[in-house]
Amino acid sequence: MDRPTTGGFTKTPGWLDWYDGPSKPELKLPPGAVDAHCHVFGPGTEFPYAPERKYTPCDASKEQLFALRDYLGFARNVIVQATCHGADNRALVDALRASNGRARGVATVRAEVSDALLQELHEAGVHGVRFNFVKRLVDFTPKVELLEIAARIAELGWHVVVYFEAADLPELWDFFSALPTPVVVDHMGRPDVSMPIDGPEFKLFVKYMHEHPQVWSKVSCPERLSHSGPPALYGERRPYADVVPFARRLVEMFPDRVLWGTDWPHPNLKGHMPDDGLLVDYIAQIAPTQELRRKLLVDNPMRLYWPEE
Known part of the structure; x- marks a missing residue:
């Protein structure tokens, strides 16, 4: 894969470029596997970054994303x-x-988005909107506006993706419960994996999923949640061991409502940049059977994003 470029703009200090030499995964993915959480950045010269942004990334183009998709086996x-x-x-x-x-x-x-633009997005392949509640990443949007958006996109059969940190779930519980669409939670609601898996924080998230059958969870981004981190120099292929019990519990309890994605090119990540091949091999730890992997990587994302097939 070609290295990212700066595209003529200045990246945020300390920004880590994505790892451009990913290893080949040892795990053979089921046919039709979907990387259900990834991004494109720019290129900034063609698609300028928003003036209100909290960070300026490296470029990460669609061509680079699709090359990674094919290389990893998605x-x-x-x-x-x-x-x-x-x-x-x-x-x-x-x-x-x-x-x-x-x-x-x-x-x-x-909230002011036109019906025509929503229809254009739908025809392009958009099936959801994202509401971000991580304060260091976005400015606050009034919840009444978000509810208006949710009501409009519900008519298109879309869902809402929510990104928040675990400590904020009690405050957001009622709002999420009022959304008129399926709700997909990014990265398990960012639990503190140094705490017990049966501790109050993660137990509350499991309770929320149990009580709300319209709620799904992505069991991705161990590299963001781990305190133990990856093995030195990616020398063995069972990394992020402290995150595994949390993700595996959700996969086993809610096998029909979990998704997984690489999160490439891993925005705003501090400390280390993961090997995406290693992340694919991580899947075997959280979904240990072929049936669970098929649900996680094929059946569930296809039902949510390609319902016509």
Whole structure:
């Protein structure tokens, strides 16, 4: 894969470029596997970053994403609008249209979005909108506006993707419960994996999923959640061991409502940049049977993003 470029703009200090020499996964993915959480950034010269962005990334093009998809053994992608592009979904739509039907999208929209633009996004392959509640990444949007957006996209058969941190779930519980669509939670609600798996924080998230059958969870991004980190120099292929019990519990308890994605190109990641081949091999730890892997990687994302097939 070609290295990312700066595209003529200045990256945020400390930004880690994505790992451009991923290993070949040892895990053979089931036919039709979907990378259900990834991004495109720019290129900034073609799709400028939003003036209100909290960070400026490296470029990560659709061509680079699709090359990684093929190299890792995935058949399809779900591309999630990056916060650095705000509500300008042009880079996302460009990637969807170039995918020949092999990608679907999750957009960011504002309350004033027109019906015509929503229809254009739908025809391009968008099937959801993302609401981000991580304060260091986005400015606050009034919940009444988000509810208006959710009501409008429900008519298109879309869902809402929510990104928040575990400590904020009690405050957000009622709002999430009021959404008129399926709700997909990014990265298990970012639990603190140094705490017991049966501790109050993660137990509350499991309770939420149990009580709300319209709620799904992505069991991705161990590299963001781990305290133990990857093995030195990627020398063995069972990394992020402290995250495994949390993800595996959700996969086994809610096998029909879990998704997985690489999160390439791993925005705003501190400390280390993961080997995407190693991340694929991580799947075997959290979904240890072929049946669970088929549900996680094929059946569930196809039902949510390609319901017509």
